[in-house]
Amino acid sequence: MNILISGGSGFIGQALSQYLQGDRNTSNHSSTQNTSANITWLTRDINQAHPDSVSLMSYEQLKTTEATFDVIINLAGAGIADKRWSDERKQLLMQSRLKPTQALLDYIERIANKPKLLLSGSAVGWYGAQGDKVLDETSGFVDDFAHQICDSWEEQASLATQFGVPVALVRTGIVIHPKGGMIAKLLTPFKMGVGGQLGSGQQIMSWISLQDWVRAAILVIDEQLNQTPKAVDNMKIYNFTSTTPVSNRQFTKQLGDWLNRPTLMTLPEWLLKLMFGEMATLLIDGQKVLPTALLDLGFEFKHQTIQQALHQQI
Template identity: 65%
Template sequence: MNILISGGSGFIGSAFSDWLQNHTDTPVQITWLTRDASQVHPQYVTMMTYDELQTSPLSFDVIINLAGTGIADARWSDERKKLLLDSRLKPTQALLDYMARIEVKPQLLVSGSAIGWYGAQGNKPLNESSSFEQDFAHDLCETWEQLALKATEYGVPVALVRTGIVIHPTGGMVGKLLTPFKMCVGGQLGDGEQIMSWISRTDWIRAAWFIIEKELSAASNNQAQADSKIYNLTAPNPITNATFTKAMGNWLHRPTLFTLPAPLLKLMFGEMSTLLVDGQKVLPTALLEAGFAFEHTTIQQALEQQ
């Protein structure tokens, strides 16, 4: 199986590539789509630039589209919002141009998105059929998703994966919090009652592969059509920020006495503070109905994963 990954060097993409290389029975050839061919990469990964993609005759069975600047890495100035949008749309458009041109089409496009699509809806349970509350996070995800869905016009099925907070002890959000928590200044955000919809990185990887195998199996049985499906990549047990804070403290054997009040967070981060103080209770209904079994169903298991 040949897989092309945009954003392959990131927190999720690199771990997914490693897992494909070492934990699947299916031989997989992995290519990372990059703007810099000299970028450090594992020996088993082939590098392809966006310029090379424009004329490449190669065909890929699956394309995984994960490219995009981190939404929570800086305040949402107008310039930052444009960067967040462009960093998602430009790679996606390059992939669409490739799919329109290539003779042998991919069997599946797995395109990244986020649970931000639903907007801030507090404790209301949300699944793939739920509506949204409009805000910047929704508009960003919606624009990205609608562009990716154009792949169906070229006969390529699309799986949209709306990802929650990805938990792993060595990176992502947890990696950013390690220093303050180890220094005993970690604590809850606001009143701590906002819901966090999370998934362990291991389960994200397993779920993505589950989706790929499921869709390719349907294609091999002539059951697949060039349509789209949505999957929430979140654990089945969302938690409050207070529960997460306590779990971090227990894991690191540190007290968690500090609290950052919501007004201070809004002052510090502006519009982006919605990611910190407004909750989303997003459930993985489509995955569960398809028969996926989560390995990490508690935040403690996610923090202790290898």
């Protein structure tokens, strides 16, 4: 199986690539786990560091290549929580998602042998800030910048269906791993004993372990590839979140317990807004997002608690 990944060098992309190339001890699911996949990362830097087992393709090469791929996985995009949201940053966040997606659409339109699936990233930010209201793939949204960026990304990716390529839109929550993502950014202050809750601590955090994210992606790919042509869904939305969202206070306590450090500090809401401006909504406004579509596929989570996710091996 040949798989093209945009954003392959990122936190999730690297773990997914490693798994697809043979580290299959974290899943019970079928077809892609039986043979090691050939992975190509789509990149703007053809000289970037990468595993020897991974091939690189530039966006310029994508314009003319005759190479074909069974599955395309679209994860490219600047980190939404990495910097304060200035007007310039907002533009970068949007274009860093839309430009790679458009490049993939141009390739899909041009190539005769179409991929069997485009799995395209998004985030639970699509739902906007809705507090502790229970949300699933059928729920509506609150219009804010997080929604706008996710909605634009999803809308563009969905255009692949016009060329006969099914699309799986993946709305990801906070991805938990002991050595990467959000946890990596929190380790230093928490180890120093100055970690603590954000604002009221009541805001709900929808999360998923990195291992479960990878396993869920494999299941979605397998489900699509194993369907008969007449049964193939043109587009499907999946929430990649655990079934046990937690409050920020609960998350803080579990992270402190894991590190054996106190978590007595509180960053008040007014200070977070002063420090981060509009981006503070990611920290102080919650979303309670459940993975109904994954559960309907029979997916079983390995990590139901933050503590389990912090002890995962992948």
